[in-house]
Amino acid sequence: MIELKTPAEIDRMHVTGRFVAEVLTEVGRLADVGVNLLDLEHHVRGMIKRRGAESCYWDYAPSFGKGPFRNVICLSVNDAVLHGLPHDYTLRDGDVLTADLAVSIDGWAADSARTVVVGTAAEEDLRIIRATEEALEAAIEAARPGNRLGDISAAIGSVAEAYGYPVNTEFGGHGIGRTMHEDLHVPNKGRPGRGLKLRPGLTLALEPWFARTTDRIVHDPDGWTIRSADGSRTAHSEHTVAITEDGPLVLTRRDAEDRAST
Template sequence: MVEIKTDEALDAMREAGRVVARALAAARETAAVGVSLRELDEAARAVLDEAGASSPFLGYQPSFAGTPFPAVLCTSVNDAIVHGVPTDYRLRDGDLVSVDCGAELDGWTGDAAISFTVGTPRPADLELIEATRRALDAGIAAAVPGNRMGDISHAIGSVARSVGCGMPADFGGHGIGRRMHEDPHVPNRGRPGRGFPLRHGLTLAIEPMLMAGGRDAYYTGPDGWTLLTTDGSRAAHIEHTVAITDDGPRVLTLP
């Protein structure tokens, strides 16, 4: 069932979104050559604790996962697309890192992700991150009343195709509100003018995931969580929680 939120609920989700933004900023500030992924997770946990928020990631176990997720961040490095588990791996010069975080505050949820490089960046990685950001911006721009879900999906997919990137077909964005994952599903490719109608009060997590190799194929790593590109190419993932409003898209997870 799709829940349409009141304006008061959108304000409450904005507060959860601020916590997410602060947690992501803390993780990015912590990231440096030689720093472990667990340390990024610890930095984000400290932000959640200070805000009195909980993590919708910690202990989460969807049908595809054999074990509950053990952290408050997903940390996906280089050829990892999404759902990377924080480990003792220490970041190396030139790594491409995608960090995904959620927060639950006063019964409402925010969810966002960032991608960045550590140390000396590869030009191709910067181009991939920028293309992913443009895909997200295009999807957000299409998130207006009167459009349909397919308009968001088509906008994201058009950017990805224009730069020759692949996307994991089975994964995309989602509705969000009282829980991290709600209806409707937000595909990262689709036909304009099709799908669920967009209206004021609908809240979505919009999250393009671009794979530099151009293929859509991926596999699940040994941890049962991390999705990796089959060709070893690098991936980027950027996400915001967005409210559809009569005044235009309202991004709830901005800093």
């Protein structure tokens, strides 16, 4: 069932979204050569505890994972892109790190992800990160009343095509609100003018992710971490977005993104 949120409920989700943005900004600041993924995990645990928030990941046991998940953030490195299980790995110069976080505050969830390069950045890594960021902005622009769900998917797919990246449609965006995953799957490729008509009050987590040379994925033995099937590097960008009468409202926008856009 699709639940439309009231303006007051969207405001409450925005409170959660600002905290998610704060945490991801901090993770990006801390991600450096020599930093262990488990140290990042424990730092995020402390931030969540101090805020009085709840992790949407802890004890999560969906059909696509080997649950229950016993971490509060997903950290995926290089060819890993989704659901990365934090483990004893020390970041190296040139690594690509994706951090994906979903928390709930006072019963309302928000979900966001970003990919950063640790240390020296290769141009091809910056390119694929930039592609996911541009695809996300295109998806947000399409998230307007009167458009359809396929317009969002098509916007993402068009950016991927322009960059020459293949698109996997098994995992994509989703509804969000009282829980991390609500009804509606938002594929990262689709046909414009198709699917559900978008209405004010709809809240979605939009999350384009690409691998450089394949649309196929494989799972690690940990049962969670998803990698590109051919080992090519990946990137992932995600925001929680509310559709309002005035257009899309990004609930997880980071301050640095706001400054960059002005």
